[in-house]
Amino acid sequence: MTNAPALDKEGYLQELDEWDEEVATILAQKENIDLSAAHWEIIKLLRSFYRRHQLSPATRALINLVKRELGPDKGKSVYLMKLFRGSPAKTASKIAGLPKPDNCI
Amino acid sequence: MNKSHSFTFITRSAPYGSNRPNLCLDTALAASVFEQQVNYIFMEDGVYQLLKNQDAGSINSKTLGNILETLNLYGVENIYICADAMEERNLSADDLVISAKLISNDEFKTILLDSNTVFNL
Amino acid sequence: MKFSIVVYAAPYSSEAASTAYNFVRTLLDEGHEIYRLFFFSDGVHNANSLVATPQDETNLQHGWDKLIRNHELDSVVCVTSAIKRGIVNQQEADRHGLVAASITDSSEISGLGQLIDAALNSDRVVNFG
């Protein structure tokens, strides 16, 4: 079992390098989320987006990204809210081990 | 609140030498969250922000070109590049990370006249 | 008419902050309404309360503070610019484990959305940098 990773006051990883799938599971549990294949699909997409663009997408960008990469059925705010409650952009970035997205109002 | 407000952002500085390109981008992304019309215009040295093969890890910065590729995901769809700026710098569309409409100064003027608020960085 | 003013420059390193200050005073003298002052980038230093200036030099931070209070202006300091430059309120100081709060009480820390909101609700936005 991995030691619990250091988090900031809002629950984001302090050291982004510490992320692995086990850490993601721990972070998800804190949000009362059991990670399913549908969650992992979004998490992996977010991580590869961050690797390329060094940016955690805000809500609208996340929806457009999912729409472009995974199709219009999933690129919808209802679909993402069902998976990642609260603000999907914030919750998903947190579990994916990315910084808090800017411009989330 | 006026829902059809149009913002124009003119970005005319090269990346990394100052924070001006980032100020401009951050403000435009904030405007896009409000679902307003956002025009983004690369002018003068601003076109250097779009050059391919940037890797700013070497100076401990984020690579601006990679970030700018995401503008359309944020709903910033009206992206323009000053044709004069490209010509003066011997650049062609192939040198850039995104494809955007090249505009003449007259087209530029029309966009400005039609905008409600202009940020010029 | 309703104005919002954006200040990008720190006091003392350039004239721009002082121009903005004179402009805002004139706006008020002329009876215009100020929807919001927005301090962005190095402009956040205008809201630093931990500043001392020689007696024979203008203390611009003090000037802004007085002007904002006297006219009950809405003054916002951009949060991402401010925290990087050590302009924090008590809440941010505690959150980041910093030794002191530095922002003048008359300004509040908030996000860039406040700048966009200002543009949407003002007749004119004037930038000083």
Add this chain to the structure above:
Amino acid sequence: MNILHTVSQSPKSRLLESCLNIVSDGDAILFIEDGVYYCKREDLLEQVTNTVKCFGLKEDLIARGLQIKGESTVENASYRKFVELCVNYDKVISWF
């Protein structure tokens, strides 16, 4: 739908030249801060003053020992005039 442009750096910045590329007939230009040194560059200004009104901020001119003479193509503007220009033009674009 005309625009007030403020220009706030000295001529070595070439800010005025940038601005002139996208100035429209009927716009106005106000020189402030180090931009007021442009008020002495009649060579640059004469190409536009037929279609664009030019002003220099009085306080910045005085501070720098510059004077606008009667026959100049640039007009003196106080801060009050600066405010008035902002009201009379539809928007303000700052060049800095």
